[in-house]
Amino acid sequence: MSYFEKIIGNHALKERLTRDIRNNSLSHAYIIEGPRGSGRHTIALTAASAIACLNNDTSDTVPCGKCINCRKIAEGHSPDVKIISLEEDKSTIGIEAIREIKNDIYIAPNDLKVKVYIIDDADKLTVQAQNAFLLSLEEPPHYVLFFIICENSSLLLETVKSRAPILRTERISDRELERYLLSQDKRAVELRDQSSDDFKTLIRISAGSIGYALELLDSRRRKAVFDCRRVATDIISILSSPNRSKVFETVVSMGSKRQEISRQIVFLQYAIRDLILLKKSDEASLCFFEDRENAAELATHFTSKQLIDLYDATVTALEDLEHNTNVRLTLISMMQNANLI
Ligand SMILES: [Zn+2]
Structure with missing residues (x-):
């Protein structure tokens, strides 16, 4: 039994x-x-x-x-x-x-x-x-x-x-989550067949949460979350390029909805967290980047101190967003506080 x-x-x-x-x-x-x-x-x-x-x-x-x-x-x-x-x-x-x-x-x-x-x-x-x-x-x-x-x-x-x-409760592994979704929900099978990359991203973003994974099987919800994630990827990639000041163009175009911007910043935090961990160990377990080699390359463009400053700046920005400050100013000062440019 x-x-x-x-x-x-x-x-x-x-x-x-x-x-x-x-x-x-x-x-x-x-x-x-x-x-x-x-x-x-x-x-x-x-x-x-x-x-x-x-x-x-x-x-x-x-x-x-x-x-x-x-x-x-x-x-x-x-x-x-x-x-x-x-x-x-x-x-x-x-x-x-x-x-x-x-x-x-x-x-x-x-x-x-x-x-x-x-x-x-x-x-x-x-x-x-x-x-x-x-x-x-x-x-x-x-x-x-x-x-x-x-x-x-x-x-x-x-x-x-x-x-x-x-x-x-324990965090369930990506593998267990994948197996569960594929056996329980036909939208998971459809998504895997249509785009295995998107399915992999969904599993990674869910970080062991079945509830969140099921939410992301809804295509509209998934698109909104994936879009937010993409903004974070863009910011990191601009900051790792020689022309860092271009990042201001990206941050001021991040939209005007506080909730959406907060989500984008949270993804940015995940990305920074991965880079900080990669500075310490090649084997760090990543929660944002799919491609470890690519992430390791990105990490070489920053010092640990820069990444920590950037992380701290995102924490302050999230707090500010909760207090009804001007969204644009918050985003600009986030980048200024990061001391990267
Ligand atoms: Zn029974």
Whole structure:
């Protein structure tokens, strides 16, 4: 019998959950920590299915994905699986959401043997909300199971963390991601057949995030992101040429939308990061450049200090963009701060 077959990578996490389910030694809460798109929510839902699956004694794979409980959970129709997440346009989850849980946990489950609460973005819970949550977390009814999902568990109160083991999602490899996409989504197969370069770039940009990779399979979204990436490539290539001052023409034509420019600058940071690492080691693992030789050649046009200054200038520019400064001025001072020209 194998558990969690559909979840790729994350071996340690799967092993722990499998053991706890098999030995009937589930904790009443787990913290799942990891970057967005690393499958945290899917893991929580799959664990809920594995516990509730009607065939978990007989099926070859658990959850079976076929019984009524598995199907209801997968389709989001189970009244016993509740999801609490950040509301759109809000930056925190307040105490009201927690009060709802507090009132709800004492109502026995409808048709599953468990009642599962998945708290997405738990690191966005206010301190007040976390304190209120502690009451539910301390001694919940035996059928209650919490999955507390966060990017960074250090933002959770110690008192919350001490009551739930932390399971960390692992970065899945490019290979695993590639295999997953090709087996799950026909747009991935189409893209690979049309342009294997674009498909490779998509895998690289996704950096192990399934969620992000799936987003990029949408051609419009992909084009927007690839365009931003190209701007970063252009800037680096001009800066490595003898005529560096030409870069001002490029930066002032970067557009006017803050969000788009921020994304372009983030890509520029990835590129600079690669070059800084290549200065230190030929074997550095790269997150921006496809062609290692080409990247190594680009790196020879800069000193480490220049690259670090340039990186610092991008950090300042991103901060400035958040504070409603004049976009053009921000971009020009980014290049001036870099001391390259
Ligand atoms: Zn099932």
